[in-house]
Amino acid sequence: xxxxxxxxxxxxxxxxxxxxxxxxxxxxGGLRFISPILIVLALWEFSSxxxxxxxxxxxxxxxxxxxxxxLFQSDTGFWNSPLVGHIEVSLMRLLAGYGMAxxxxxxxxxxxxxxxxxxxxxxxxxxxxxxIPSLAWVPIVILWLGMSNATIIFVxxxxxxxxxxYNSAAGVRSISKKHLWAAELMGAxxxxxxxxxxxxxxxxxxITGHILAVSLAWxxxxxxxxxxxxxxxxxxxxxxxxxxxxxxTVYAGIMxxxxxxxLIEKGVFRPLQRFTIERWGTVRAG
Amino acid sequence: xxxxNKKTKRDAAATAKVEALSVSKTFKxxxxxxxxxxxxxxxSIAEGEFAAFIGPSGCGKSTLLYMVAGFEKxxxxxxxxxxxxxxxxxxDRGIVFQEYVLFPWLTVEGNIRxxxxxxxxxxxxxxxxxxxxxxxxxxFERAYPHTLSGGMxxxxxxxxxxxxxxxxxxxxxxxxxxxAQTKRRMIKDFITVWEETxxxxxxxxxxxxxxxxxxxxxxxxxxxPSRIKQVFSVDLPRPRDISEPSFIGIQRELLASLDExxxxxxx
Amino acid sequence: MGAFWKNLARLIAAPVILLALSLPxxxxxxxxxxxxxxxxxxxxxxxxxxxxxxxxxIKPITxxxxxxxxxxxxxxxxxxxxxxxxxxxxxxxxxxxxVAVGVTDIGGGRYxxxxxxxxxxxxxxxxxxxxxAIKVGSGNYAAFLTYIKSRGWKExxxxxxxxxxxxxxxxxxxxxxxxxxxxxxxxSTLIAKGIxxxxxxxxxxxxxxTFLVMPRxxxxxxxxxxxxxxxxxxxxxxxxxxDVPAAAKLVVKGMSASGxxxxxxxxxxxxxxxxxxxEMGSQVIADEKATWQLLKDTGKLRGDEPDWSVAFDGSxxxxxxxxxxx
Numbered sequence: 001x002x003x004x005x006x007x008x009x010x011x012x013x014x015x016x017x018x019x020x021x022x023x024x025x026x027x028x029g030g031l032r033f034i035s036p037i038l039i040v041l042a043l044w045e046f047s048s049x050x051x052x053x054x055x056x057x058x059x060x061x062x063x064x065x066x067x068x069x070x071l072f073q074s075d076t077g078f079w080n081s082p083l084v085g086h087i088e089v090s091l092m093r094l095l096a097g098y099g100m101a102x103x104x105x106x107x108x109x110x111x112x113x114x115x116x117x118x119x120x121x122x123x124x125x126x127x128x129x130x131x132i133p134s135l136a137w138v139p140i141v142i143l144w145l146g147m148s149n150a151t152i153i154f155v156x157x158x159x160x161x162x163x164x165x166y167n168s169a170a171g172v173r174s175i176s177k178k179h180l181w182a183a184e185l186m187g188a189x190x191x192x193x194x195x196x197x198x199x200x201x202x203x204x205x206x207i208t209g210h211i212l213a214v215s216l217a218w219x220x221x222x223x224x225x226x227x228x229x230x231x232x233x234x235x236x237x238x239x240x241x242x243x244x245x246x247x248x249t250v251y252a253g254i255m256x257x258x259x260x261x262x263l264i265e266k267g268v269f270r271p272l273q274r275f276t277i278e279r280w281g282t283v284r285a286g
Numbered sequence: 287x288x289x290x291n292k293k294t295k296r297d298a299a300a301t302a303k304v305e306a307l308s309v310s311k312t313f314k315x316x317x318x319x320x321x322x323x324x325x326x327x328x329x330s331i332a333e334g335e336f337a338a339f340i341g342p343s344g345c346g347k348s349t350l351l352y353m354v355a356g357f358e359k360x361x362x363x364x365x366x367x368x369x370x371x372x373x374x375x376x377x378d379r380g381i382v383f384q385e386y387v388l389f390p391w392l393t394v395e396g397n398i399r400x401x402x403x404x405x406x407x408x409x410x411x412x413x414x415x416x417x418x419x420x421x422x423x424x425x426f427e428r429a430y431p432h433t434l435s436g437g438m439x440x441x442x443x444x445x446x447x448x449x450x451x452x453x454x455x456x457x458x459x460x461x462x463x464x465x466a467q468t469k470r471r472m473i474k475d476f477i478t479v480w481e482e483t484x485x486x487x488x489x490x491x492x493x494x495x496x497x498x499x500x501x502x503x504x505x506x507x508x509x510x511p512s513r514i515k516q517v518f519s520v521d522l523p524r525p526r527d528i529s530e531p532s533f534i535g536i537q538r539e540l541l542a543s544l545d546e547x548x549x550x551x552x553x
Numbered sequence: 554m555g556a557f558w559k560n561l562a563r564l565i566a567a568p569v570i571l572l573a574l575s576l577p578x579x580x581x582x583x584x585x586x587x588x589x590x591x592x593x594x595x596x597x598x599x600x601x602x603x604x605x606x607x608x609x610x611i612k613p614i615t616x617x618x619x620x621x622x623x624x625x626x627x628x629x630x631x632x633x634x635x636x637x638x639x640x641x642x643x644x645x646x647x648x649x650x651x652v653a654v655g656v657t658d659i660g661g662g663r664y665x666x667x668x669x670x671x672x673x674x675x676x677x678x679x680x681x682x683x684x685x686a687i688k689v690g691s692g693n694y695a696a697f698l699t700y701i702k703s704r705g706w707k708e709x710x711x712x713x714x715x716x717x718x719x720x721x722x723x724x725x726x727x728x729x730x731x732x733x734x735x736x737x738x739x740x741s742t743l744i745a746k747g748i749x750x751x752x753x754x755x756x757x758x759x760x761x762x763t764f765l766v767m768p769r770x771x772x773x774x775x776x777x778x779x780x781x782x783x784x785x786x787x788x789x790x791x792x793x794x795x796d797v798p799a800a801a802k803l804v805v806k807g808m809s810a811s812g813x814x815x816x817x818x819x820x821x822x823x824x825x826x827x828x829x830x831x832e833m834g835s836q837v838i839a840d841e842k843a844t845w846q847l848l849k850d851t852g853k854l855r856g857d858e859p860d861w862s863v864a865f866d867g868s869x870x871x872x873x874x875x876x877x878x879x
Contacts, residue, residue: 178383201391
């Protein structure tokens, strides 16, 4: 085999070429993503100003952005502004609830994937509880934990746990018997099989589960804050603004929620996906 | 075909690398119905021998290979390696599957190093470098498996199985999913690799040509429940020429015998 | 097969019967979409037969509080609603498309603070730092703000739990809040159920009116219907003022339709806690302005001061009085 035969060598691209191609693609993709949004905003501005829609119910985007600017200001600077305060509280709640789920539920999910008895015990529980909309938990959780941060964090945790458990277990179960055999034959102990085969092999599913968990948790967080926000958080801000018919603040809050959700997905999970499962070719690049 | 003389037979028994003694295997189908895949197989593979298993589909040739690997247990009888009953998978064996079964999260180099690193063998870097050269993967060390063609991936799998220097190489229809052109090239290149390493090889295939191009002995499995119907010794120098009369002669004989068994399976 | 045809016949008959049942409402000369919520006046006018006298059909649509009614008035999905002093300030800040046409009742006595019966709390001071259910933005809330201002407290001295009417009842019943500050008959319902006892009344703290509010378009286009509604409403107020036991019966009926069993005796005691007077005098309008200023000062409202000159229209009351034969 000294004479080297390169089969379809074109398929093996160098990382730098991949990066360059990705960059141009990204710029174009960004434009494609943003232009429909700009068109909708322009139409909206026009309809609101022309009086085609009730300007109290649907204030023009310019008024919303102006109001957002106001909410980002305070006598002591941007970082002490009311909106930054609400964002901070919401993100901390998300981080706490999702963080707990990430640690506990990834572990449980992987264990379910590995151990048939653990799977048999938890699978029916997960299957029954998973379809319950997370906001349905809020009244019950308020009973347990009161109108507090703990309630919201727990609802976020509840929302995040199921996609993580389900996908982590599915990830382990997706690994073929032959991969495990191959590793065993090469002298891998059970511990080595876990860290060198099961964990990386389950990674595509685990990452998918976490992306799903965070996006669902983000929605549940805002909903839970509306019901049990106790004065702070983006959801509470929206709820409170609605009480006083401050629709500009309601829409500003909705926009901030959308942008933050997008940033979390595109800024945190997309790179993670790119550096793992897309590189490994275990999932096609979306 | 040249039958082995008495002397070589005795030598083979004395230095048997792998032995199957009255091995049988029954499966339970989903309906609960029991199917006897392997009826009664006894065979002995010598140290350094290149053995090929051939037979109709479902005759249990891959199953027997998995028993040698330690993945599966016989229902009856014994499988031995170096005189010891095989209890579990151990790194004195290496395996190459038809589906490559590479680790997609590791680079070409990472895949090849997998066994060496597990056993903390010395001179890993030099060994890996040599193997990459040997199987023709230079320049692709950093590539991930999914960026490679099927043939290239199988080269990685072969290098991975050889890297930690096992005594026995098990190959389960390794070229079965490659196109004809690539397959010919792989067979030719694999002969070079095998001649350098001189491992004992068990090679499961359903291609008569493949078996005869590679193996010292071809074990023909009968229809289910299988036994060894015939053993063909191929004493031709490698690389073999498929247009040579002696090759054609043995090919015709093996094909005829195999066809009889395939007929029986078709019922 | 027989069962099939029978079921089919029933299936066809059901909408026909429903249509027939709704015919009186459709055939009444005047009909009004009224926001229904749990107050003595709203329950009594809807559950009593005051409207029939004026050939008026009241179509009730249920809301928890005036906050939600605000949105319905703004979009024109109801023709009339009871809106407290604070929600009206909010509404007028955002739109001049609505108009206050009368007062449902007046007096701080309808707002009370209740705590769980076995709890140690005796006064508002004891509730500092505790969980208190209240509807943020309501007239009740404005009364609360007025009171804590007079005591030198801040809103953040309490753990405010923003709750709708049924939520407030559930929250104290379950014990997830320490106190409930709400209006009648919510507080009396909690007392009647044996769960709560009152520790504070806002009587004397404020003299807040609650308003009857209509979309301006409705008043302009269906003035006759609006007048008939106000006439029926005044009859209701008369009953609440003069025949408390009969009024209490209606309220009990309304509460039980909302799933709350109440002892009529408790309601009878609660009904006289306010005055049921339709007139929008200068003091009433001054109260509204003061509440707007209070909410503005606490940073709750954005926008300019409403045009007060078009916010109140007392002419419907005069017309209704004539209709009633006064």
